Amino acid sequence: MTTTKNGSDRVSCLVSRISVSLPPDLLAELDGMVESRGYDSRSQAIGDMVNYQLAEHKRSLGNEVMAGTLTLLYNRATRGLQGRLADIQYQHVAEVISSLHVHLTEDQMLEVILVQGPAAKLQAIANEMLAQRGVITGRLQLLAAVIPPLHAPAAD
Numbered sequence: 001m002t003t004t005k006n007g008s009d010r011v012s013c014l015v016s017r018i019s020v021s022l023p024p025d026l027l028a029e030l031d032g033m034v035e036s037r038g039y040d041s042r043s044q045a046i047g048d049m050v051n052y053q054l055a056e057h058k059r060s061l062g063n064e065v066m067a068g069t070l071t072l073l074y075n076r077a078t079r080g081l082q083g084r085l086a087d088i089q090y091q092h093v094a095e096v097i098s099s100l101h102v103h104l105t106e107d108q109m110l111e112v113i114l115v116q117g118p119a120a121k122l123q124a125i126a127n128e129m130l131a132q133r134g135v136i137t138g139r140l141q142l143l144a145a146v147i148p149p150l151h152a153p154a155a156d
Contacts, residue, residue: 020046055144062120068142069112070126076109078134085129089113092125097147108136115140116147 022030030042039045058064074081089096095117102110113129115122119142126140 015043051144055142058119058144063118064144065117065146066119066122066142067114067116067145067147068122068140070115070122070129070138070140072111072113072129072135072138073104074109074111074132074135074138075107076103077107081132081134082109084132085111088125088129088132092117092121095121095125114147 030045034042034045058066076082089099095115097114097116099111099113104110122142123140129135130138
């Protein structure tokens, strides 16, 4: 494990050195982002951007198994909405791992749903939930990561 200059611990791993050419204005923007987000280096920032783009690429392929979150902000006073959202989750119990409800105000609820499965199916679940009357906004965020199986098949 390596300790970075900001005191955080990071697992050491093998890396390959590459060269990237950027226009001066783009490099200046990158340096500003590195500073404002607290990255230790340009390499760390670029690595995060590459990981994000690779996850987006895999997501576009459709059948790639991915993990992520579906975040919803909704009006909890909308008649039947909480039940409809729960029903959708039950219909997709193989993909919905967990959910967290946070009461923001008397009328607004934030729900974060942990999901895993083929990217296209997760997008379909998100679309169905986001289309419900009373949902104010939401976003599906997928990562090219897989959660270990929660239940192992029984051995014979």
